[in-house]
Amino acid sequence: MVTSVHTSTNAFEMKESSLRARLPLNTDEQNEARLKLTHVLQTTLNIEQVLELFFKHIQNSVPMSGLYYEHQAQQFSLQVGRDTPHHCDYRLITPDDDLGNIIFSRGKRFSEHEMATLESLLSTLIYPLRNALQYRQALQTAMNDPLTGAGNRIALDNALHRELQMAQRYDQALSILMIDIDHFKQINDTYGHAFGDTVLKEMVQAIDSVTRNTDMTFRYGGEEFVVILSKTEAKGAAVIGERIRQYIEQLIVDEDGKKLQATVSIGASTLGPQEPVKSFFGRADEALYCAKRSGRNRLVSAKCEELVTTS
Ligand SMILES: Nc1nc2c(ncn2[C@@H]2O[C@H](COP(=O)(O)OP(=O)(O)OP(=O)(O)O)[C@@H](O)[C@H]2O)c(=O)[nH]1
Incomplete structure (x- = not known):
């Protein structure tokens, strides 16, 4: 010692x-x-x-x-x-x-x-x-997004290009998760915009609390987030995605006497050989769309293949 x-x-x-x-x-x-x-x-x-x-x-x-x-x-x-x-x-x-x-x-x-x-x-x-x-x-x-503290769209764009180059140069795995809060419009309409903002902040904290320090969280749009998982294969992305989904499902957002249990839909995509960033990102987006279409509160892989179903 x-x-x-x-x-x-x-x-x-x-x-x-x-x-x-x-x-x-x-x-x-x-x-x-x-x-x-x-x-x-x-x-x-x-x-x-x-x-x-x-x-x-x-x-x-x-x-x-x-x-x-x-x-x-x-x-x-x-x-x-x-x-x-x-x-x-x-x-x-x-x-x-x-x-x-x-x-x-x-x-x-x-x-x-x-x-x-x-x-x-x-x-x-x-x-x-x-x-x-x-x-x-x-x-x-x-x-950074001023509301949630997560990286913003510019940061996401930079990080995606950088991580993709690194993954291709060193032949390492790379995955992303695209996460969207279910029925967020309804949450805003029922509980108010300020409470909606609190939900957004708590979502980022929830994602950060169950991912590694090296994973990066970004706010892509209103109620949509992207997590970049470097050195992570499809199987690992499924484990992390499911961990996030379950954690959020059980989370109670509690503010000013208002209580809410929100759910998220998640699309996962793993980088293919020589795949351009647009296709890699687009496949996660399609997977998220599939998750929404097939009932929400679930994780779907890029090929529209449901990895874990909630009954
Ligand atoms: N409180 C709050 N709401 C926001 C913010 N940005 C976007 N929104 C709201 O997010 C909602 C998104 O609604 P939709 O795109 O219809 O999605 P959704 O209601 O979550 O429906 P699904 O995704 O299909 O489950 C809209 O009502 C936006 O006004 C924000 O910064 N704060």
């Missing part, structure tokens, strides 16, 4: 006065390293790339085996390199923002001088990191 040894836990604040106190001598070499790093980090807004570039370039000044970064509010974390027993961690704070935590690790202790050098180099990371976090947040806002 590897025991973690914390060399130091520090709050790194962007206050020049407190920073200067711990800086090592300002040699030309260090100034050059900081200047170079500043230029390199300005070349991208992608947060993964910013952290990878930072890790790569600080090796010349303070060699280490790994870097772990985490930003709780954005639910983002990244490990670059390997995690080893000795850690040195910093909370990155500016007067306006909390930029998360960064943990450096390696096989031997960090000396005081090395920590001072790290702090000096960290000052070059602050603004590129803040910009990358803001960019990531803006992208997420543009890609």
